[in-house]
Amino acid sequence: MALDPVVLFFLLGAIAGLAKSDLKIPMAIYEALSIYLLLAIGLTGGVKLAESELLPLLLPGLAVLAVGSLIPLMAFPVLRWLGRMPRADSASIAAHYGSVSVVTFSVAVAFLASHDLDYEGHMVVFLVLLEMPALIIGILLARMGSKGPTRWGQTLQEVFFGKSIILLAGGLVIGFVVGPDHIEPLEPMFFDLFKGVLALFLLEMGLVASSRIADVRQYGLFLIVFAIVMPIVSAVLGTLLGYALGLSIGGTLLLATLYASASYIAAPAAMRIAVPKANPALSIGASLGVTFPFNIFVGVPLYFWMAQTLYSLGG
Amino acid sequence: MQSDDMHLLTVVAEAILEEMLINEVCAMGVAGYTITDARGWGRHGKRRGNWRAGGNIKLEVLASADLCDRIAARFKEQYEADYGLLMFTVPVALKN
Numbered sequence: 001m002a003l004d005p006v007v008l009f010f011l012l013g014a015i016a017g018l019a020k021s022d023l024k025i026p027m028a029i030y031e032a033l034s035i036y037l038l039l040a041i042g043l044t045g046g047v048k049l050a051e052s053e054l055l056p057l058l059l060p061g062l063a064v065l066a067v068g069s070l071i072p073l074m075a076f077p078v079l080r081w082l083g084r085m086p087r088a089d090s091a092s093i094a095a096h097y098g099s100v101s102v103v104t105f106s107v108a109v110a111f112l113a114s115h116d117l118d119y120e121g122h123m124v125v126f127l128v129l130l131e132m133p134a135l136i137i138g139i140l141l142a143r144m145g146s147k148g149p150t151r152w153g154q155t156l157q158e159v160f161f162g163k164s165i166i167l168l169a170g171g172l173v174i175g176f177v178v179g180p181d182h183i184e185p186l187e188p189m190f191f192d193l194f195k196g197v198l199a200l201f202l203l204e205m206g207l208v209a210s211s212r213i214a215d216v217r218q219y220g221l222f223l224i225v226f227a228i229v230m231p232i233v234s235a236v237l238g239t240l241l242g243y244a245l246g247l248s249i250g251g252t253l254l255l256a257t258l259y260a261s262a263s264y265i266a267a268p269a270a271m272r273i274a275v276p277k278a279n280p281a282l283s284i285g286a287s288l289g290v291t292f293p294f295n296i297f298v299g300v301p302l303y304f305w306m307a308q309t310l311y312s313l314g315g
Numbered sequence: 316m317q318s319d320d321m322h323l324l325t326v327v328a329e330a331i332l333e334e335m336l337i338n339e340v341c342a343m344g345v346a347g348y349t350i351t352d353a354r355g356w357g358r359h360g361k362r363r364g365n366w367r368a369g370g371n372i373k374l375e376v377l378a379s380a381d382l383c384d385r386i387a388a389r390f391k392e393q394y395e396a397d398y399g400l401l402m403f404t405v406p407v408a409l410k411n
Contacts (some may be wrong), residue, residue, distance in 0.1 A: 027352070228398060269331055272329070272331045272398075273335075276397030
């Protein structure tokens with residue numbers, strides 16, 4: 001299967017980073033690209049959502065949240081007892097893997113577009129919903145058996161009003177209110193340019209990821225294996241649930257990708273505040289240095305194959 | 316703001332702390348502060364600043380020596396154990 005061109009930009013960034021090139025995406029441009037991607041994903045989902053009924057989404061939404069909440073609860077004991085990691089680190093990494101990555105989701109959306117496959121608009125609602133619970137679960141797991149105050153105020157501010165939630169949810173609402181008929185003036189900007197902007201963003205991600213690989217190497221094989229096996233296990237859950245909920249193949253791939261992805265924007269910020277004893281190099285190193293590249297190169301095509309196979313078996 | 320006793324307190328800290336540090340200094344009654352994004356290298360590794368949660372900030376506050384000391388003591392107590400934090404003061408002469 002040919003690689004999607006956007007992921008090659010990640011490779012370029014990673015090579016530039018490893019070769020110690022002076023390539024650097026200015027901070028302001030990185031911020032602008034991320035704002036664009038969050039809004040574009042939100043808008044796309046909102047427009048699609050406007051074409052569907054909302055009420056029947058309630059139960060599937062709850063199922064997606066419930067299964068999603070299992071992921072950090074599964075990851076924690078593995079890290080704590082199999083990996084013999086400190087409680088704070090285990091909880092923080094579990095939260096990263098339970099939460100989701102918008103850019104991984106975007107790569108899967110781009111993958112579907114390349115294959116002319118559609119997906120349900122409410123996948124973006126799931127994306128918004130799935131960002132939060134794992135972070136709260138991670139904080140609670142870290143708190144159990146540890147003393148000292150948690151900075152809840154600042155943490156909840158980060159979790160619920162961080163820019164990713166505001167932009168995703170805001171884009172979703174705007175797309176939903178405006179609907180497919182009136183979104184046309186925004187189409188060239190937010191829909192047609194999407195892949196190009198994603199490519200630029202991935203260039204930066206490659207640069208950042210390359211600087212994180214050294215961190216992971218320091219912490220050994222266990223974390224690397226975890227960062228590859230955990231997303232596959234989560235993706236299996238997502239594929240099965242997507243099938244059970246009667247999602248399209250595209251929707252199932254996106255749900256599997258959401259479960260498989262690990263957060264590296266919302267989670268690091270929330271965990272740094274709420275679980276300061278956790279070493280951020282570990283969690284960001286694993287999610288960005290291993291899981292993110294794994295997901296965009298191998299994971300998304302693998303999860304697509306899983307969805308296709310399940311649907312062909314199930315009829 | 317004219318005084319013989321003015322000090323400049325400079326705090327280099329993780330960017331993630333920005334809001335909390337600002338709230339603290341405001342609550343302690345400073346007349347103003349300056350924040351700049353910062354990059355560098357130190358005990359906590361290289362801080363590239365190409366990453367929201369991975370960058371540093373430099374917070375500068377002009378205040379009496381006593382207030383600067385109280386702010387520094389408060390930050391030390393609240394944040395030093397868990398976060399990258401560097402603080403120093405220098406006496407300054409205000410020119411306006």
